[in-house]
Amino acid sequence: MGYVMLAGAITAEVAATTAMKYSDGFSRLGPSLVTLVGYVLSFFLLAQTLKSVAIGTAYAIWAGIGTAAVAALGLVLFGEGLSTAKVAGIVLIIGGVVVLNLGGAH
Numbered sequence: 001m002g003y004v005m006l007a008g009a010i011t012a013e014v015a016a017t018t019a020m021k022y023s024d025g026f027s028r029l030g031p032s033l034v035t036l037v038g039y040v041l042s043f044f045l046l047a048q049t050l051k052s053v054a055i056g057t058a059y060a061i062w063a064g065i066g067t068a069a070v071a072a073l074g075l076v077l078f079g080e081g082l083s084t085a086k087v088a089g090i091v092l093i094i095g096g097v098v099v100l101n102l103g104g105a106h
Contacts, residue, residue, distance in 0.1 A: 002052035009045035010062055012038045014069045021078065057100055064097035 016038025023031035049058050068090050074080035 002049050002058075005045045005049040006053060006058055006061060009042045009049060010065050010069070012042035012045060013062065013066045014073070016042060017066070017070050018073055018077070060097045060100040064093045067093055 016035045019031040019034035019038060020026075022028065023035055026032045026035075046058065046062055049062075071080075071086065071090055075082055
């Protein structure tokens, strides 16, 4: 159940971050409210996750997948560039999450 909560936390965080881009510096009410609710929900679900998943593992997965997902959405939704450095960074983040899950965070 912990990993289901973690998936929800990641989804809420990615939605909140994406809404923040659409909020235009918090000058648009709708996206600003989605940002607020998304982050509150994300942290609530992350806190619930920590009842059954190690903090290092949970946070690495939350931050790593969230970062990779937001980078992908930036590419798709906002036409952001995809440089070699950006790809390398995402690969390193995902690699770090894998290493932690293989035993480093237990």
